[in-house]
Amino acid sequence: MNLQMIGTGNAFAKKYFNNNALIEQDGFKLLIDFGITAPLALYELGIGMEELDAVLVTHMHGDHVGGLEEYGFQMKFKHGRRPVLYLADALAEPLWENTLSGGMTQDGLERLEDAFDVRLLRAGDVQQLAPNLCVELLRTRHIRGKKSYSLILNRDVFYSADMVFDRELLTTLVRDRGVRRIFHEVQLEGPGAVHTTLDELLSLPEEIQAMTMLMHYADNKDRFEGRTGRMTFLEQGSVYSI
Ligand SMILES: O=c1ccn([C@@H]2O[C@@H]3COP(=O)(O)O[C@H]3[C@H]2O)c(=O)[nH]1
Numbered sequence: 001m002n003l004q005m006i007g008t009g010n011a012f013a014k015k016y017f018n019n020n021a022l023i024e025q026d027g028f029k030l031l032i033d034f035g036i037t038a039p040l041a042l043y044e045l046g047i048g049m050e051e052l053d054a055v056l057v058t059h060m061h062g063d064h065v066g067g068l069e070e071y072g073f074q075m076k077f078k079h080g081r082r083p084v085l086y087l088a089d090a091l092a093e094p095l096w097e098n099t100l101s102g103g104m105t106q107d108g109l110e111r112l113e114d115a116f117d118v119r120l121l122r123a124g125d126v127q128q129l130a131p132n133l134c135v136e137l138l139r140t141r142h143i144r145g146k147k148s149y150s151l152i153l154n155r156d157v158f159y160s161a162d163m164v165f166d167r168e169l170l171t172t173l174v175r176d177r178g179v180r181r182i183f184h185e186v187q188l189e190g191p192g193a194v195h196t197t198l199d200e201l202l203s204l205p206e207e208i209q210a211m212t213m214l215m216h217y218a219d220n221k222d223r224f225e226g227r228t229g230r231m232t233f234l235e236q237g238s239v240y241s242i
């Protein structure tokens with residue numbers, strides 16, 4: 001499996017695109033989240049939107065879903081098809097009613113399923129997306145009252161999406177669930193109200209740090225090179241074999 005971050009920035013980053021991840025497995029291309037900058041990020045990587053086999057949404061913030069209107073319209077009006085959209089069942093209604101309907105509603109486009117081939121996921125279930133790619137959604141804490149999900153890919157890769165620090169979850173995933181790679185968001189400075197701070201991740205055992213790569217970071221990330229313990233930064237556009 002290959003992972004390529006088409007963007008590694010946090011919601012306010014300007015040096016980096018939105019933190020969205022392209023997963024490739026035996027030719028199957030899954031994009032995890034489709035933020036405001038995803039259309040441009042894909043364009044700059046020379047990846048056509050129509051090449052994606054599926055998109056999976058982790059939660060409703062703009063840096064994770066803000067590009068879906070363009071994606072839906074390009075796929076409908078340029079490529080004549082509804083793209084596959086995986087998301088937690090709890091997000092389907094708010095994604096249409098509170099985010100996409102304003103821009104996308106018109107005759108023949110009255111609900112999410114008119115624009116996307118919607119595949120609902122339930123937290124805790126393992127879903128086979130492709131012959132050699134399965135995903136499990138985990139409900140994790142991010143913003144009080146807003147549902148947000150992290151992912152386990154092929155039972156051994158954890159992808160945090162946006163979440164506050166959860167030491168017990170990370171420890172259990174490694175010790176009991178056999179997770180061997182962790183891709184984790186990081187807030188480099190300040191208290192972790194809605195994100196996980198670098199200091200919190202540095203408090204993890206070295207064995208867990210050693211399997212952790214950092215993403216969803218601020219523009220001043222370079223100042224923290226060499227100050228992330230056993231953890232390393234994911235670089236925007238680089239392809240990682242995992
Ligand atoms: O209670 C809140 C809600 C939001 N925010 C900011 O808005 C951003 C939305 O995208 P994000 O989840 O990547 O990051 C969030 C934060 O930067 C915050 O600081 N506190």
Ligand SMILES: [Zn+2]
Binds near residue numbers: 011216
């Ligand atoms: Zn975010």
Ligand SMILES: [Zn+2]
Binds near residue numbers: 059061
């Ligand atoms: Zn968020």
